[in-house]
Amino acid sequence: MANKLLHHTLRWCVWVADASLQLIKSISFSQGWRRNGLLRMVFPILVLISFVTVLLASNFTPVIAQVPRQEIRGVWMTNNDFNVLKDRRKVQESMNRLRELNFNTVYPVVWNSGYVMYPSAVAQRADIQPFVFRGSDGHDILADVINQAHRRGLLATAWFEFGFMAPPTSELALNHPEWLTKKRDGGETSMSAAGEVVWLNPFHPEVQKFISDLVLEVVTNYDVDGIQFDDHMSLPHEFGYDRYTVSLYTQETKNPPPANPQDQAWVKWRADKITAFMTQLHQGVKARKPNAIFSVAPNYYDFAYKFQLQDWLTWLRQNLVDELIVQIYRPNLQNFIANVSRPEIQEAQQTIPTAIGIMTGLRNNPVSIQQIKSQVRVTQQRGLGVAFFYYGSMWNYSSESSNERQTGFQALFPYPALRARVD
Incomplete structure (x- = not known):
């Protein structure tokens, strides 16, 4: 047509x-x-x-050509953006700005640090939320962001940022120690971009039910266009030596887990278990909302599979993924190009909307608008969309003026590329 x-x-x-x-x-x-x-x-x-x-x-031609493949022009809104998310007026201004700059998708955080960003009966039943993150006038933050985005023709996809990860001091970790997995030496924590964290056991049925219930609660109660999981819907390869997982592996293979956490069979067994859970989760989401976008935002595949037990290429080939955003946070342009050009990304873009996650800066690591423009140009030349991490750093943490940043982002998307909502 x-x-x-x-x-x-x-x-x-x-x-x-x-x-x-x-x-x-x-x-x-x-x-x-x-x-x-x-x-x-x-x-x-x-x-x-x-x-x-x-x-x-x-x-x-370019405008019409974008329609069939639904070009992604997105931005993540993180806990660092809470000063925006909690204020209706600032949310309105943000959505107006994104619409004027021809963005089409926002990914507001809903699950971070062991807490949810909306009133949750599931979290209350798990006794992990004595309070609710609400807006400055007591309103439901997630409902407001979704409503404001939709008014401006933007998709709103709920982002479950922390996946199986949580801070060791969170009520989730303290109240449910039986849900945590361990390393072979008994250690329970690892270092991440969010600091020291523990990991929920993705093989434990109670953990699986808790995560599934959170996701289905959002899909059922909110007019979200989809849900998204990133590189934390995974497990660092050192983990899996807790009592429950050791017993399950021994029962199924008649052998104890290998001492080497990178043993190929041991890696595959754990990765396959996570894939089985993602299959069930996908089925549950589609049963509640058939047209909901099931989005994943992992690291590049070799790293994701070997070090995070995240076999997202199998998820893709089993039609579990409706949208893929591969995080490639590389300051060096040649390194960025090499990662963007990986064959699994080319494979994905043949069937689903595919984009590259681009870093726009951190408090202690500003990124210039020239670097951002260069990386966006590379992705566009390959027919890929983009998603920026994260909203606040698009404008802050840079020596450049606000006008320079605004002008730079205006140049990225000179024409609209709306994404159709399918109820």
């Missing part, structure tokens, strides 16, 4: 331009044209029509 519409539109543009030029010629060579004031009046108008028509013809 899109190709047919494009074909007819281009034919119409060419016809109008040609007709305008023919009329100019007929007037120009008619007898006494110099004495006729008609040409003097009509000529500029016809030239303008021809120019605008040809301009439309040359620029119409």
Whole structure:
């Protein structure tokens, strides 16, 4: 349908331009044209029509071409953006700004540090939330963000940022020690970008039920366009030596887990268990909301599988993934290009909307707008979308002026690429 519409539109543009030029010629060579004031009046108008028509013809193709593959132009809104998320006026301003800059998707955080960003009966039943993150006037933050995004034609996908990860001092970890997994030496923590963390056991049925219940609660109670899991819906390869997992592995294989956490069979067994859980979770989400986008935002595949037991390429091939955003936070452009060009990314973009996660800065690590523009250019040349981490750092943590940043982001997406909502 899109190709047919494009074909007819281009034919119409060419016809109008040609007709305008023919009329100019007929007037120009008619007898006494110099004495006729008609040409003097009509000529500029016809030239303008021809120019605008040809301009439309040359620029119409990219807009229509984006429709079938639903180009992603997204931004994550994190806990660091809480000063924006809690304020209705600031949320409105943010959504207006993103719409004006031709973004089409926002990913508001809903699960971080062992807590949820919305009133949750599931969290209360698990006795992990004595309070609720609410807006400055007591309102439901998630409902407000979704509503404000939809008013401006943006998709809103709920982002379960922490996945199986939690701080060791969180009530989740303190109240449910039986849910945590361990390393072979008995250690329970690892270092992450969020600091020291523990890991919920992704193989434990109570953990699986808790995460599933949270996800289904959001899908059921909110008008979200989808849900997203990132590189924390995984398990560092050192973990899995807790009592429950050791017993399960021994029961199924008749052998204890290998001492080497990178043993191929041991890696595959744990990765397959996470895949089985993601399959069940996908089925549950689709049963509640068939058209919900099931989005994943992992690291590049070799690292994700070997070190995080996250076999997202199998998820993709089993049709569990509706949208893929691969995090490639690399300051070096050549390194960035090498990762963007990986074959699994090319495979994904043949079937689903695929994008690259690009870092726009951290408090202690600013990123220049020139680096951002260079990386976006690389992704666009490969027909990929982009998602920026994260909203606040798009404007802050840089030596550049606000106007420079704004102008830089305006140049990235000169035309709209709306994503259709499917209820």
